[in-house]
Amino acid sequence: MESIHHPNLEVFVYQEAKKGNIESGDSYFTYMNEDYFLCAIADGLGSGPIARQSSEIIPMILAEYHHESLDDLLLRCNVLMFKKRGAAVAIFKVNFSSKIIQYSCVGNIKFYMTRENDDKMIYPLPVMGYLSGRPQKLRTQSYTYQPGDLFLFHSDGVELRNPKSTMRNSSGAYDLHNTLIRTIEHGDDATFITGSLLQ
């Protein structure tokens, strides 16, 4: 398990491969500097190495161009999907000084954010489809956050009946991580990333 522990945030990553495959068709990416945290999940179409060939483009591009806008990053990734199977991709950026999260997603990746003592849950809707190398419509959404807010980010290998109550019943990112490992159905390519936004 990869985890990040920092005054600005705490993050835990879980990934597994479809039963019988060595490699997951999902890829993920995290990067952090003093100004922002960038995080992405890519779910390659198909499974195994073929799926991986598409999804692994995303961490490679983000590692190099993490300073660019989310939509520019997705467009770079989209171009490189040409003649590959394609991938569902979601990226978010946490800006520490402005306390703003930006989110952009094409396809079936989910992001939720909850706040203690507040019944609302942030749940940005994706642009439908997947990155395929064809012209792609994109939409970045922005939200403010407060210290203590909890997020959950996952590929479609994770199925949750009630993400809101699962999140509200956990005491933080690590607790949520452990709860999900215990409760999700295992056996598909799956990635989930839980995080607590701190100062």
Ligand SMILES: [Mn+2]
């Ligand atoms: Mn999947």
